[in-house]
Amino acid sequence: MGKREEKANQTKTKIVEAARTLVREKGLENVSVDDITKLAGVAKGSFYVYYKKKEDIISDIGCLEFRYINEELEKMSNLDIISKLDYYFKRYKEGVFSLGVLITKSWLQNNLNCRCKLEYDYNTISNIINDAIKNNELKKETDVDSLTYRIITILYGLMLIWIMNGGNIDINDKRIDVDVYNLLFPFMEVKDERI
Amino acid sequence: MGKREEKANQTKTKIVEAARTLVREKGLENVSVDDITKLAGVAKGSFYVYYKKKEDIISDIGCLEFRYINEELEKMSNLDIISKLDYYFKRYKEGVFSLGVLITKSWLQNNLNCRCKLEYDYNTISNIINDAIKNNELKKETDVDSLTYRIITILYGLMLIWIMNGGNIDINDKRIDVDVYNLLFPFMEVKDERI
Amino acid sequence: MGKREEKANQTKTKIVEAARTLVREKGLENVSVDDITKLAGVAKGSFYVYYKKKEDIISDIGCLEFRYINEELEKMSNLDIISKLDYYFKRYKEGVFSLGVLITKSWLQNNLNCRCKLEYDYNTISNIINDAIKNNELKKETDVDSLTYRIITILYGLMLIWIMNGGNIDINDKRIDVDVYNLLFPFMEVKDERI
Amino acid sequence: MGKREEKANQTKTKIVEAARTLVREKGLENVSVDDITKLAGVAKGSFYVYYKKKEDIISDIGCLEFRYINEELEKMSNLDIISKLDYYFKRYKEGVFSLGVLITKSWLQNNLNCRCKLEYDYNTISNIINDAIKNNELKKETDVDSLTYRIITILYGLMLIWIMNGGNIDINDKRIDVDVYNLLFPFMEVKDERI
DNA sequence: GATGAATGAGCATTCATTCAT
């Protein structure tokens, strides 16, 4: 990477980090491009070197956090589905938790119309389920589509509750706990003796 | 009702209906007070006769729809919990459905910071559960708080998925179907022979 | 006075008193006709029964206070000029004092363009001076016009200083004290032995 | 100065000059930002590049004029107090005169609540007086505070009279003339033989 | 690439005034 390229990268990083800080505090709608570039210590115009529209920066702020989760999941292929989903729920909650209410809210609002996040999450979860079917953890006749949606529903429901609570809910609060075992119970191949 | 009062009512109705139409199409943030009053065929200032701030109209547009549900539930006290919750989920989806994506989105965004809706829904559902415990439908030791949150989680998750799909999901689509029986199974007093 | 007339008078009185209270607190420019009529407990339209324009109420609020002074002065014709002016300055300060900063400010601002107040005060003072000349208290060659202006200058200067201090100056504070004797000294017929 | 900077300066100047013209004609309250920028031939938004609020421009319009006076006074330290005060009154009147009624009125109204101008003028005048005491022009026991206020009272009274006359009073009109000698007479160290 | 002055459409909100009842 040449010096020029390096400097450019620095500028972009400064902008993203400033934006992240401000959006976390006040939410995207209450942060102006002016605020961002001022905090970043760069010129207003520089913002538009990297982003066409103000909103375009959101994906750089928020998605990153969630992408980590999926990358980590890929390295856990040898674990059973319950462990994977437990982990997934745990990390998801941590993601929302660490991002803060407002950043999540902004991210939510700016993605509310596009299906991209939904599709992304769908793929992650359906992959986990398909793997489990291949490994005979879940019944062959499991309706992957339905089960995936059932899980996403819970995921998004948790996110919304957390936001509506203003973020004032502990990550381990039992009210937002998910009982993965009971969730999967009807679909499991070899019934466990538990219960 | 005198002539004056009647006319005043008409004016407010015109405004709410115009607002409803526009917000449904474009979302509150993209609708100006000017747009609303122009469509309603009244003066801009008339809007402020009835609402102090632009956002204040949202509750008149949206909340009504959801309140109906709860009123109806009260009339169903003789039914069993599964029927009640089935009905509740069905009506909730219909509510979101008939309101349209954007109106729901607006409503959501303008209520995201206050816990009022969460509390309202919490009360409705925990009442249903408590009734079921009294009627010996659910185990005495059921953790009402947890179960209520589990149901709300699904409710809100569904709402979010539906919105993220841009409203293009059929109300009967099995992906957003809720299996109330399985949901309650671990808490039921007399185990059914099913499964 | 008939019953009708009496009621009408009550309404007007309510309006003036409400306006007075509000203007005293916030200044006319920050008080709307709505505020006034709401506090008065009458309909907005009633305001326009008595006043053509919003500003028209100011004279009813403010001038009254100052008119008293002049009426009182007329009853003091037998006193010497120094007593009269001492009294005049004292009452003027009391007037500004009791009206409050904002009402005075409003009154000032709404009369800044018209000469009426200036003329009114001019007449009052020049009358006092002319009387004094007749009574041989002041020299026959006294330039009435100049002396009147000299006194008004001090009067208005005091008022302005008082306002600029936000009204937080004591009515007896020596900084806004006027030494009438020294002021008149060069114009007095029979030099006093004082000093 | 770079081209950019130079241009920026031009823009600000255009705005101030346009504002000055309009405020002189109609008073700040009757001039909109739109009017100003239209006359200046710049975009409305440009106004807010230089001023946060509309009122903020007043100081740029008005204060300048008065600051000149104080700067000039500093260069006159070798003159006697009567010359200095004569000069001060003369320049003050000229300042108000050249600013126009409405600009002064605006400036007055926007400073009426803050003591800054009063304090500024207080300092200027008390400096002159203290110098005079040091130079044995005035008695050592002179109450500086009182005398300063006495002078300011006249200053502000003159300003108010001038404004109330709609500016239609000649700067040399004897009615707004100040007899500095008589004003200082009681405080002078070595009594002149005049009178 | 970086800058930041300039833009100008856009918008929420206020409020004096009117007039039918």
Next chain:
DNA sequence: AATGAATGAATGCTCATTCAT
């Protein structure tokens, strides 16, 4: 005389975006 719903012009201010340097 009293009402208060309706009016709609007026206005301060924001801010995403452009572009000459």
